[in-house]
Amino acid sequence: MPNSSDVLAHVASNVRRHRLALGLSQEGLAARAGISRRTLINVEAGEANISLSGLDQLAEALDATFVELVKSPTAPATDIDEVAWRGATEESVAVLLGSAPAGREAQLWTWALGPGERYDAQPDPDGWHEMILVTEGQLLVEREDGRSELGAGQHCVYSSAQRYSYANPGPVPVRFVRAVTS
Template sequence: MLHSNTPAVDRPRSDVLAFVGENLRRLRRRAGLSQVALAEASGISRRMIVNLEGGDTNVSLSSLDRLAEALDATFVELVSDPAAQSRRIDAVVWRGEHPGSEAVLLGSVPARAEAQLWTWSLGPGERYRAEPDPEGWHEMIAVVEGRLLIERDEGPVTVDAGGYAIYGSAQRYSYVNLHDGITRFIRTVVC
């Protein structure tokens, strides 16, 4: 069992793609959908679905959201270890070009649909672009280290270490590291 005081470098790392293939296949079968039917329902190509089920491709977070919605499942059901007994996930879900840039989904709890707790780190000059989430979704960002620019359709906001931002994420947004070192922040998604 991991403890909250375990340093990040000592944590065993799991990569979300290790679970997506198995979960996607299981959830697709549970929904009674062929790969073609899932492709039509989600707007994700059949080739991408085949590659995901085979563990042979990378995928955007928004594509995973669309697949989960088409399967009447949650994002967490799609990306988490199916053998896990708790809501602790600790899975690397996104990696940037800089070695220090990554997003780790820490865990999830039920909300209207669900709530997700993430840690993010962005290397110098790194940017993560997101597609709009469904209507009613919100994000709460708390910057732990560095300086983060959140570019949003409703206007940019800059958050320094110790600060936070709360906004509806049903809009285009990006995270941009404005710091010359790694910027680290906690992201809570509520949907």
């Protein structure tokens, strides 16, 4: 499980970098985002655990995305793996696994494949992406640009504007969640 203090450090440096690139003062950004200057100072110091909606407000004010603010500057958008929220108990946690561009449509699917079953897909139009999260079993995702062997709790994000397939090489059913964006 990723460390929640890492995301605070990423948010701090990303907010500061975007703010400076826009030539905004802390006071100017705080006013633009509708948050207090004190909150912004604490965010940039890596000391404030700002709400998800507060991050959305900052992202909009910075003409950035939520993902651009929370991910490590070196992490690809397809493999973010950052704790973005924690509840009062250890079991309550939200981890942002990956991101893909979207502008027109998003679909959420559940899939199951029996042992030895395979689904072969034709390429989607340019701009379409898939995000897969395996919940049970083993899934093989084969694409023109590579392959991913995934177990329960593992994910992959890729452009679906290529030939790809899902295969269950294991002896038990595989279940996974599929998000499609365009």
